[in-house]
Amino acid sequence: MAEVAVLGYGTVGSGVVEVIENNRDVISKRCEGLHVKYILDLRDFPGDPYEDRVVHDFDSIINDPEVKIVCETMGGATFAYNYTKACLEAGKSVCTSNKELVEKYGAELSRIAAGHSCSYLFEASVGGGIPLIRTINEALTAEKIERIYGILNGTTNYILYRMETAGLDFKAALCEAQEFGYAEKDPTADIEGHDPCRKIAILASLVTGKKVDYTKILMEGIKDLSIKDIEYAKAAGMCIKLIAMSEFKNGGCYCMVSPRLIAASNPLSIVKDVFNAVLIHSDMLDDSMYYGRGAGKLATASAVVGDAVECANNIGKTVFCGWSEEEAQLADIDDLEQSYFVRVKDEAAGAFKAAVKTKDCVLEGIAEGEKGYFTESMTEGGFKKAIADLDGVIGYIRM
Amino acid sequence: MAEVAVLGYGTVGSGVVEVIENNRDVISKRCEGLHVKYILDLRDFPGDPYEDRVVHDFDSIINDPEVKIVCETMGGATFAYNYTKACLEAGKSVCTSNKELVEKYGAELSRIAAGHSCSYLFEASVGGGIPLIRTINEALTAEKIERIYGILNGTTNYILYRMETAGLDFKAALCEAQEFGYAEKDPTADIEGHDPCRKIAILASLVTGKKVDYTKILMEGIKDLSIKDIEYAKAAGMCIKLIAMSEFKNGGCYCMVSPRLIAASNPLSIVKDVFNAVLIHSDMLDDSMYYGRGAGKLATASAVVGDAVECANNIGKTVFCGWSEEEAQLADIDDLEQSYFVRVKDEAAGAFKAAVKTKDCVLEGIAEGEKGYFTESMTEGGFKKAIADLDGVIGYIRM
Numbered sequence A, B: 001m002a003e004v005a006v007l008g009y010g011t012v013g014s015g016v017v018e019v020i021e022n023n024r025d026v027i028s029k030r031c032e033g034l035h036v037k038y039i040l041d042l043r044d045f046p047g048d049p050y051e052d053r054v055v056h057d058f059d060s061i062i063n064d065p066e067v068k069i070v071c072e073t074m075g076g077a078t079f080a081y082n083y084t085k086a087c088l089e090a091g092k093s094v095c096t097s098n099k100e101l102v103e104k105y106g107a108e109l110s111r112i113a114a115g116h117s118c119s120y121l122f123e124a125s126v127g128g129g130i131p132l133i134r135t136i137n138e139a140l141t142a143e144k145i146e147r148i149y150g151i152l153n154g155t156t157n158y159i160l161y162r163m164e165t166a167g168l169d170f171k172a173a174l175c176e177a178q179e180f181g182y183a184e185k186d187p188t189a190d191i192e193g194h195d196p197c198r199k200i201a202i203l204a205s206l207v208t209g210k211k212v213d214y215t216k217i218l219m220e221g222i223k224d225l226s227i228k229d230i231e232y233a234k235a236a237g238m239c240i241k242l243i244a245m246s247e248f249k250n251g252g253c254y255c256m257v258s259p260r261l262i263a264a265s266n267p268l269s270i271v272k273d274v275f276n277a278v279l280i281h282s283d284m285l286d287d288s289m290y291y292g293r294g295a296g297k298l299a300t301a302s303a304v305v306g307d308a309v310e311c312a313n314n315i316g317k318t319v320f321c322g323w324s325e326e327e328a329q330l331a332d333i334d335d336l337e338q339s340y341f342v343r344v345k346d347e348a349a350g351a352f353k354a355a356v357k358t359k360d361c362v363l364e365g366i367a368e369g370e371k372g373y374f375t376e377s378m379t380e381g382g383f384k385k386a387i388a389d390l391d392g393v394i395g396y397i398r399m
Helices: A011-022 A024-030 A079-089 A099-115 A132-139 A154-166 A170-179 A194-208 A227-235 A297-312 A346-355 A380-388 B011-022 B024-030 B079-089 B099-115 B132-139 B154-166 B170-179 B194-208 B227-235 B297-312 B346-355 B380-388
Strands: A002-007 A034-040 A067-072 A093-096 A145-151 A238-249 A252-263 A275-282 A286-293 A340-345 A358-364 A370-375 A393-398 B002-007 B034-040 B067-072 B093-096 B145-151 B238-249 B252-263 B275-282 B286-293 B340-345 B358-364 B370-375 B393-398
Touching: A002 A011, A002 A297, A011 A024, A011 A034, A011 A297, A024 A034, A024 A297, A034 A067, A034 A297, A067 A079, A067 A297, A079 A093, A079 A099, A093 A099, A093 A297, A099 A194, A132 A194, A132 A275, A132 B132, A145 A194, A154 A170, A154 A227, A154 A238, A154 A275, A194 A238, A194 A252, A227 A238, A227 A340, A227 A393, A252 A393, A340 A346, A346 A370, A346 A380, A380 A393, B002 B011, B002 B297, B011 B024, B011 B034, B011 B297, B024 B034, B024 B297, B034 B067, B034 B297, B067 B079, B067 B297, B079 B093, B079 B099, B093 B099, B093 B297, B099 B194, B132 B194, B132 B275, B145 B194, B154 B170, B154 B227, B154 B238, B154 B275, B194 B238, B194 B252, B227 B238, B227 B340, B227 B393, B252 B393, B340 B346, B346 B370, B346 B380, B380 B393
Parallel strands: A002 A034, A002 A067, A067 A093, B002 B034, B002 B067, B067 B093
Antiparallel strands: A145 A238, A145 A275, A238 A252, A275 A286, A286 B286, A340 A370, A340 A393, A358 A370, B145 B238, B145 B275, B238 B252, B275 B286, B340 B370, B340 B393, B358 B370
């Protein structure tokens, strides 16, 4: 039986305890078994079935040689960083759902783990319960990964889905998401794209083996999307998804988070509600897709516990999951080729079509005084330059 | 550099050599590197870039202590069994795409591997390049898996897809699949369901930890499906897929392979062409789906090589993947509850509706003199008993 400490008894932390207790049978078939010895939290939890395990000081955990595995479910990058580092330096493996910490300090923490014969695992930090990190790190090991392309944020997917299916505008859909607890009171990290941006940075770091800095990724959220945009997408037989993508080519790594038009034939088009899904394109396997709950207490906790099982099976050893501290040079996103859907005022149509190569298909009748055009494939830089001086471009969505 | 022998230089075997050679860079980042030392085949391959590695006798492989990893891509269960056993007994890990062998002897071979500090891995035997086995075995380790439900045969999915989208009848779609090389000259194993049946037996064995005998699984193929069935499905806004399923409940394991009606809202409905996809329902994560190329030279070979990478990282140790030799008791499929779509001749409608509880929705006008009914949920045994003595039931499809 491996003794486990859980840092932070919030949503995910209490989920971790629940998964370990409720699925004791299956877990003990897959490792020597897990037992929660400590739960670290500032608060008391009178009446909680595990209140006797709650401790308030970190020292009792770090000084207990019986504790071999620590589940860090505190969030944030300050205390969590100090505690994680201390645990790894003491040879205790750490499993986490903390994407902020992984994105910022993953390189350093995985190096420390390797130096102390323990592991730093973070399956839950991207895609909740969907085994994305393990797939990249342990399954597709004979593959050159060429593109990762997916829906990595459930909140925004829910909002877009409700705009599409219920005709709600952005604000109404956001309110609904908040009512259901899918969106935070301060929804910035989701709707502006910080959350999926951190996640794609983690996946791109894994693929390149170098640290991808999320603050350098072009990031556009969904808050400027209108119901008219959704109607255009529908008229084209498509839908709009917030896509986090990373493309690896010519030695470079292009990363971007932005709304995109997705064709009905694309498997990502069926990703409804708060679900997440990621398409990985690799050289031998071609497209593969991984779909499931990208958030939620139990789905996320289950991934943390899955990592804990792997740590329990590798006590005294390192399961390496990480990248070097060297920063990955992101390729210039202006060089990335893609096509665009562009809404243009009727009076600007001539100037627009003179500046940008468009396809024959035109969408009209969705909103008065404008039409929607699909461009040929062109570079991001070329497109932006072409429309820079044009009046009458209402907006655009990448494809 | 780990020395590798490839047994059988057919489609998958030559794919294995190609993946190891072409992706040498990525592979050597993930392990000490792989090098193909021998290719065993009865034939010579003059002019082949690897003709110098081809050997005709197994002894040169089994007696070479440098060979630590053997990729068995021969197929069949006779020679492949003898060779695999000999390799494992000599402490050489074996990676395979041979589902027949895994289904039949997986328990014994994984036990032998564990007894000789080597591994028997078979990711490629189910779902080609989609990491299904690794997901069950290494990722969802904190989950009680309750149901596996998916499309595990690309040939039949292609045929059904072409019947649906091009209006071809079964024979014409099969011919087309044969022309494109998607179906064998003798297509029995695919169209009668043996192939997906073996695969679901392997997955169910992994979940239960006991040997599931595929010959005891209720298996229905697609060869009796008509274009009328497809038209009914379309009229209901659904599609027909050949589904291999295994449900784990009340300590029992229900397994079945049969065509099923799939709603458009089900993520499996988007699985087109020769793609495969599997939905896994588990207690904490809920539904997750894994989608990709379930067959094909490079996709399959990539999974074999991915296993070889894992073996290279665990020389002298066992990565356990398998189940006990004890046979799993399959639950009586007659007790499984599901609903049915039933085509009934008009003159038998009264008797049918008296015998079987149906829903209000009725499909008519698809074929003369008949209607299509949807039943309430009932047991397989109850349904079969209810229609046993009825004349005028044209056919049914499970839902």
